[in-house]
Amino acid sequence: MTELAPLGRRITAEAVGTAALVAVVVGSGIQAQQLSQDVGVRLLANSLATVFGLGVLIVLLGPISGAHFNPVVTLAAWWTGRTTGDGPAPREVLGRVGAQIVGAVGGAVLANAMFAKPLVSWSTHERFAGHLWLGEVVATAGLVLLVLGLVRTGRTHLAPIVVAGWIGAAYWFTSSTSFANPAVTIGRAFTDTFAGIAPSSVLAFIGAQLVGTVVGLGLLAALFGHRADADESVIAPHGEPEQRDVTRSTRH
Amino acid sequence: MTELAPLGRRITAEAVGTAALVAVVVGSGIQAQQLSQDVGVRLLANSLATVFGLGVLIVLLGPISGAHFNPVVTLAAWWTGRTTGDGPAPREVLGRVGAQIVGAVGGAVLANAMFAKPLVSWSTHERFAGHLWLGEVVATAGLVLLVLGLVRTGRTHLAPIVVAGWIGAAYWFTSSTSFANPAVTIGRAFTDTFAGIAPSSVLAFIGAQLVGTVVGLGLLAALFGHRADADESVIAPHGEPEQRDVTRSTRH
């Protein structure tokens, strides 16, 4: 953790980054809702704005806090790093998750304010159904697999484009439009607009996201092997990550 | 092949990657169909989701299996590597192709489930016409040429963006919307939604894709020369691929 910024700035970055992310998601949803009658066009705008915004935020704040902006990423980082000492300590996990939730709510309020809506209006958009939860499991499992897969292969510098790209795809191919983030899910309950989720639907979504996290960790082990077993050559040394790994990508 | 993961994980990666790819293609098609009445908007969403998803999957799984996700890529890799020993052995080709097909079907079923559709419903979307087959020949020839052209010039690290970009273009400029993949074609028969293909149309599509593979190998020889003849300087050594090659791109 010593390579990142000091703890106070890490927590600040998680709050600011998550706030900005939710402001992007909610704000672009409101704008899209106001400008188009075609729900497909709305989701195109909403998803592309999120791809751009999320990628930029990860670039900006990655060097400060690692740019989690998401409790399941923080939890997965803690879990995979608990034996090696690489992950955040439990106290930091709590601090980050708290900052993410506070930031997410703040971001929703900011988006409401930018569009002259009431600062808080509980969403009335019910999202409560088994197939939506399956969507959240898939979206979150993929996200966790991606982030940790990049860590395992020493390619975290690709996180901005890969994480943003995954969310851009998952907006469309999962039935839930891929919340995949408990803090963002809570924040999106505070706005009765395109991107909102009724408070009564929040808990089940978070449950599905936690299930997805476990699935993602399982896929990680199946695809990348257990770290202890891992051939060292799979873990590229820091400092020269891309060349060796990716060169292999379609070679035999 | 020794630089990739062990065989079991290579096969697993091919199954998981192809499943995720088909889930993206089919799932985003269903979502687009539900949200927009404009078929152009639907295909925009479907194609952009595929660009994002495919690029991400190649980044993630490239270091494990080479990220083929496609029998024609596996076959082409075997063909071009059969004399040098660089390609997969025949047994591995069978294993990969089997995993790709199983994965593709699984991905279609998963997409159906995420959108609360019957797990399997045979597509009723006939795609049976000469001009569509020409589209498949073009799309597949281009794909094979790209993948092997990157290998020949030591730039496989560009595969995620180049392969995804090609498919993004080919969705639109080929009349068949560019299946270009026998496993994915089979998988897409299992869903009676936007991205489906009637089972009776599958075989001819696969035939066209195999023709395209041969055309692509022909173009490869015409453009990049036979490997035996090739000036060694064209094949950049691994580890420093991009700088030398691409710098040349518009210089004289």
Added chain:
Amino acid sequence: MTELAPLGRRITAEAVGTAALVAVVVGSGIQAQQLSQDVGVRLLANSLATVFGLGVLIVLLGPISGAHFNPVVTLAAWWTGRTTGDGPAPREVLGRVGAQIVGAVGGAVLANAMFAKPLVSWSTHERFAGHLWLGEVVATAGLVLLVLGLVRTGRTHLAPIVVAGWIGAAYWFTSSTSFANPAVTIGRAFTDTFAGIAPSSVLAFIGAQLVGTVVGLGLLAALFGHRADADESVIAPHGEPEQRDVTRSTRH
């Protein structure tokens, strides 16, 4: 400043770059307005064209002038560099801002001419409301934070993609569609088309942008620390910027 081009070419680049940027913004707005009745589709086209155009212009002219194209970026560069001597001198600030404004007006006139409109027609599009100003504060604060955050972490080579990506998101998630640039705001008053802004709304927008600049500088200090306090290791030496910083992005 010695690494950039001589002063005359720096000023020329700022004028040409800002002109091209405004021509892109205004011209794509006119085209979109003519081709689609769906305002969402219009803004999609307008925002994507701007993302592409802005990114390209920063790549092209970055080595000449630093590719500010924006008085608040020039001012922020002067402010943060005033003690270290890294920023532009006050006279150069004036020259750049003048060139940006002249360029912006020229770009709007060029766009009008390309679409056979009167060379100048004052916009009648009122954009005068508190929530729009809040949008400008957010958009500009984010822009300033991004540009200076990249400078602080030695990653200005990522500016083309990051700045363009931010504007692409902010077009949608801010209520004002993110002008975030006083020179561009002035230029956009000269066209009574999709991207225009009524002259009577200009001054308040510029005021909001200046407030946003201050907010951005505050966020910079909160997230990246005061430069004097900054651990030297945070400021990557030139020449090897990306590897060290970004590798850290989601590691612990």
Added chain:
Amino acid sequence: MTELAPLGRRITAEAVGTAALVAVVVGSGIQAQQLSQDVGVRLLANSLATVFGLGVLIVLLGPISGAHFNPVVTLAAWWTGRTTGDGPAPREVLGRVGAQIVGAVGGAVLANAMFAKPLVSWSTHERFAGHLWLGEVVATAGLVLLVLGLVRTGRTHLAPIVVAGWIGAAYWFTSSTSFANPAVTIGRAFTDTFAGIAPSSVLAFIGAQLVGTVVGLGLLAALFGHRADADESVIAPHGEPEQRDVTRSTRH
């Protein structure tokens, strides 16, 4: 020229690349026309497919021929290289331009065939007006400036993304939707579909493109200085292009 492929393969690559480019432009236009009634959605699809396709083709064929696909780029390369011996010889210029034109016509015919249209049908789409010619001047000047600006600063490895991005913007912000290429203009006369141009409009478009080439060369001198005058430090040595130049981009 010795770093590229032998002459025969250079010419082949120019023909194949230009054919593929026109197939992408024309084919995606037909598909878009068939799927959407909203002309804005059509141009979005057409422009995004072109961005993807053009970028991929430059990556693929850059190492073979420099990926001109465009007579004005070949001419500009000849002009700027005529004293230093860096450019193509006059005979090669002729060969390339011939290959580009033949390829462009072939690409249009291929696109017509893929969509079951008559192989050749002269376009009836008149594009004959002063403001359209101004659009072509702007689009072509920008293209020439970009390509040669990258050469001058040793960053031709960025050509795929920069050239594709410019065309993506110029599709929208120029009134002519940015043909910017005499060979492609000729090819597009052979299809009476969305992307077509009436034969009677072709010559004036090509004239405007040649004017744009001269304007681009003028801008190049104004922004990057005459090569003879140029401070050597501006021309990065091959092999380490990106780091030094782009790092400077927003620094002072």
